Amino acid sequence: MSxxxxxxxxxxxxxxxxxxxxxGALEPIADNGxxxxxxxxxxxNLTPRGHIPVEVDLEATQAQxxxxxxxxxxxxxxxxxxxAERYSEELTVVLVGHLVETDLSDTLRRFxxxxxxxxxxxxxxxxxxTEGPSSARLRVVASEGQSDDALATIRSVAExxxxxxxxxxxxxxx
Amino acid sequence: MKLAVMGxxxxxxxxxxxxxxxxxxxxxxxxxxxxxxxxxGLDAEDVLARKRSRDVVGNxxxxxxxxxxxxxxxxxxxxTLGDAExxxxxxxxxLERDRHVVLANKGPVAERxxxxxxxxxxxKGTVLFEAAVGGAIPILSTIDDLNGQVxxxxxxxxxxxxxxxxxxxxxxxxxxHVLAEAQDLGVAEADPTFDVEGTDAALKCVILANVxxxxxxxxxxxEVEGIADLPGSALELAAEDGRTxxxxxxxxxxxxxxxxxxxxxxxTLAVSGTxxxxxxxxxxxGRLNISGRGAGxxxxxxxxxxxxxxxxxxx
Numbered sequence: 001m002s003x004x005x006x007x008x009x010x011x012x013x014x015x016x017x018x019x020x021x022x023x024g025a026l027e028p029i030a031d032n033g034x035x036x037x038x039x040x041x042x043x044x045n046l047t048p049r050g051h052i053p054v055e056v057d058l059e060a061t062q063a064q065x066x067x068x069x070x071x072x073x074x075x076x077x078x079x080x081x082x083x084a085e086r087y088s089e090e091l092t093v094v095l096v097g098h099l100v101e102t103d104l105s106d107t108l109r110r111f112x113x114x115x116x117x118x119x120x121x122x123x124x125x126x127x128x129x130t131e132g133p134s135s136a137r138l139r140v141v142a143s144e145g146q147s148d149d150a151l152a153t154i155r156s157v158a159e160x161x162x163x164x165x166x167x168x169x170x171x172x173x174x
Numbered sequence: 175m176k177l178a179v180m181g182x183x184x185x186x187x188x189x190x191x192x193x194x195x196x197x198x199x200x201x202x203x204x205x206x207x208x209x210x211x212x213x214x215g216l217d218a219e220d221v222l223a224r225k226r227s228r229d230v231v232g233n234x235x236x237x238x239x240x241x242x243x244x245x246x247x248x249x250x251x252x253x254t255l256g257d258a259e260x261x262x263x264x265x266x267x268x269l270e271r272d273r274h275v276v277l278a279n280k281g282p283v284a285e286r287x288x289x290x291x292x293x294x295x296x297x298k299g300t301v302l303f304e305a306a307v308g309g310a311i312p313i314l315s316t317i318d319d320l321n322g323q324v325x326x327x328x329x330x331x332x333x334x335x336x337x338x339x340x341x342x343x344x345x346x347x348x349x350x351h352v353l354a355e356a357q358d359l360g361v362a363e364a365d366p367t368f369d370v371e372g373t374d375a376a377l378k379c380v381i382l383a384n385v386x387x388x389x390x391x392x393x394x395x396x397e398v399e400g401i402a403d404l405p406g407s408a409l410e411l412a413a414e415d416g417r418t419x420x421x422x423x424x425x426x427x428x429x430x431x432x433x434x435x436x437x438x439x440x441x442t443l444a445v446s447g448t449x450x451x452x453x454x455x456x457x458x459x460g461r462l463n464i465s466g467r468g469a470g471x472x473x474x475x476x477x478x479x480x481x482x483x484x485x486x487x488x489x
Contacts, residue, residue, distance in 0.1 A: 166435060
């Protein structure tokens with residue numbers, strides 16, 4: 001099976017809030033040839049069973065993916081959803097302002113809560129420490145047709161927290 | 175043609191200087207407090223020398239220039255918001271006299287477009303304003319040539335903001351530092367508000383919207399955000415991802431919007447320094463990109479003189 005057969009998958013897990021749980025859940029992915037793309041660890045947000053929801057994006061072949069899900073379940077990890085990539089659209093934004101003071105975790109959680117959207121990647125640059133303005137680059141993935149909604153959510157949360165949003169120019173940027 | 179030039183700043187002075195080369199004659203020049211008028215034709219060098227040495231263009235009152243015997247009025251006074259005065263009154267007076275008007279001043283066509291068009295409809299004169307959008311770049315004449323087939327326009331329409339963003343990204347310098355450097359180089363004005371807050375780019379986009387949609391947009395209808403105080407870290411994060419930030423103006427789907435946007439670092443719209451670029455979307459011709467100098471005396475004057483060449487003979 002060639003590299004070309006690799007595709008993106010999303011796995012939603014429930015973890016018990018104990019040290020080492022996350023690491024333990026990720027090992028079967030690497031051990032079985034999966035390529036970890038991103039992890040969204042929703043600390044502070046609990047599932048109905050009192051567990052912590054974690055969303056993992058990974059790249060693998062179909063065969064590898066099946067083995068990974070079996071291994072996770074075998075290791076006692078509660079896999080609540082597993083399947084081919086739910087996210088077909090992607091956009092990058094840069095946020096500028098008092099990101100840390102305005103609770104970056106809350107900001108990210110609210111982007112994520114708008115549905116069909118996941119923050120796949122985050123880079124933070126805070127040259128003045130937590131006191132001054134900082135910048136963050138976010139790669140946001142969204143289900144088909146959800147990019148506009150994602151952007152609208154980002155705009156409204158940013159406005160509320162007095163953050164500047166530098167949006168991508170999607171048209172004509174090639 | 176016989177020209178009256180209102181305004182004797184960088185653009186007005188260059189029009190006076192270059193008019194002869196294009197086969198035109200300047201019969202009146204006015205700055206904010208004085209005017210030179212000679213129905214037989216002014217000597218450009220004399221007028222410009224007086225302006226340089228004594229900051230006056232002649233012994234007349236500026237109002238006399240409006241009543242001179244010209245074929246086309248060239249309006250180059252500073253762009254003002256709201257009532258767009260004194261530019262608007264200059265335009266109105268020339269049209270009342272059935273004379274042509276060529277604007278470099280954005281105010282009247284950005285803030286009072288419907289009034290300008292209605293005065294033009296009642297006049298034998300024609301109004302052109304290529305120089306008001308993108309300086310030397312032939313944007314409005316290209317749109318005109320495309321006969322209503324342009325569906326959207328976007329681009330970099332402010333050289334000062336683009337210079338600041340380019341320098342910040344290239345040198346890793348802070349906003350204040352680069353702004354001060356731009357002011358030293360004469361790229362930014364002492365009061366850079368119009369440029370860095372996006373107002374100038376927005377006025378140009380409003381004019382584009384007026385032309386594309388044949389409607390009456392004003393600055394109030396534009397969503398405008400500038401680049402003032404943008405931290406260097408934002409540009410660094412963009413660069414790590416192969417992108418950069420540019421102040422982009424957009425006219426699409428009936429909306430006018432100006433703001434800092436992420437664009438590919440080596441993409442078409444990421445022009446460097448003070449360059450401007452406009453991208454037009456068309457129905458049948460795909461995408462057109464036109465770039466060049468968006469400001470400067472001789473550059474903008476060349477657009478004014480190109481417009482004068484397009485005017486029909488005075489009836």
